[in-house]
Amino acid sequence: MRARSHPEVASTREAYALLGLTGPVEGEALTAAFRIAIKAARPEAAGGSEARFRQTIAAWRLIQRQTAPLALAAPAAPPPAAPVLAISPLDALNGGAVEVRIGGRLLRVRVPAGLRTGEHLRLKAAGEDGATLYLPVLVRGAHGLSAVGDDLYMTCPVSPRLLADGGRLEVETHAGPRSAWLVAGHQPLRLRLKGLGLPARGGRPQGHLFVTLEPSEAAPSPAEDLLVRFTRVWTPDRLAA
Template sequence: MRARSHSEVVSLNEAHALLGLTGPAESEALTAAFRAAVKAAHPSAAGGDAERFRKVIAAWRLIQERDRPLALAAPTVRPPSPPVVTIGPMDALNGGHVAVRLAGRTLDVRLPKGVRSGEHLRLRGAGDGGTDVYLPVLVRAADGLTVMGDDLHMSWPVTPRLIEDGGRLEIETHAGPRSAWIVAGLEPPVRLRLLGLGLPARGGRPAGHLFVTLIPSADAPSAAEDLLIRFTRVWTPDRLAA
């Protein structure tokens, strides 16, 4: 029978004891225990000893080979992840309904106004055994709008001269036309904030704002053309007849 060397560790129980553990441990706790044990056993440390130092290292290697792979093994069957409810900014603004495919069924899910990315929609009794299912929400950019937190972002073309000289402009937003003034001499990119035109307040979240980035464009209507467009919109034959 072969005699074991001074540095050999024959069992996991002995290996755990050398590291100051009573049994298997999670990765971080195991690493911390090894570092503390090997530091205390180092020959240069007070009370350290070369033989114990070698045993601590042998214990660590044994646990690495036999214990950790079992402790960290992933389950062979993972439960399916719930589908992500992907919507556009207008859905987040106005709420409504969206069709969601879940476990072979198509469900009509109600969207509340002001739902944000990262929130979850609760489907009562839709899971196995009548359990509730929580579906994560993702609001993607669409219709020229991007959602960031509580706020909406869009861009709007303007003439370079308007940015240089300043003046009044009209912006077509999701809530209808809005007027704004810009001062002369601003350095691009120029961004305007239209208060209260972001996502509506919901729960503890405040109402957001609409941020409009002005994009210099030679094709954008001039101030005079913009005024004519607005005049034409107001004084249409239908409105005159009314």
């Protein structure tokens, strides 16, 4: 049964999913996840809408209500919270080495590809007493990309003429250029490029890349875009051959 105070969120599990989380997190990681989710849910944002905006706020309030009783029952001297491991969307895509400060130490740790906000990275014997630490992960927007759950989001400037007349659009993504066809009079506000989101990991599926089309007079015209693609393919070396 849906709670009367949160008519748009069916359960705590759904609330975490709306914030792009795979499970409970606390403190800065939870607040940061909410900020990313509410920014992506705004009606003027890519894929945002009034309904999604209201759902995200309802999810945040529901999680706060669920975690508030835990704070009252906390021990008098709780252990210090583990630092948040903040990584970029490119780190989440490809994995690699990132730095994290633990106490007075700056450690360089290797993260696997496919980490999502809300997951934890296990660091064996990284605590000051040699204990194993579980660092909550936060995927922060960077390099023109943001991450919500399994999916990535970016914007692409597009010539107003191309939007009006339709034609071939080339989008520069983290995985290289990708093409899409725009139909005159039926332009979506957002494109979905399948399989270009975060990689599958554990029980999480392969994500997608959502591209917001942003009209811009500074964007290449269809003719300029064609010239750029021609130049990329027909390099001097290829012409000489």
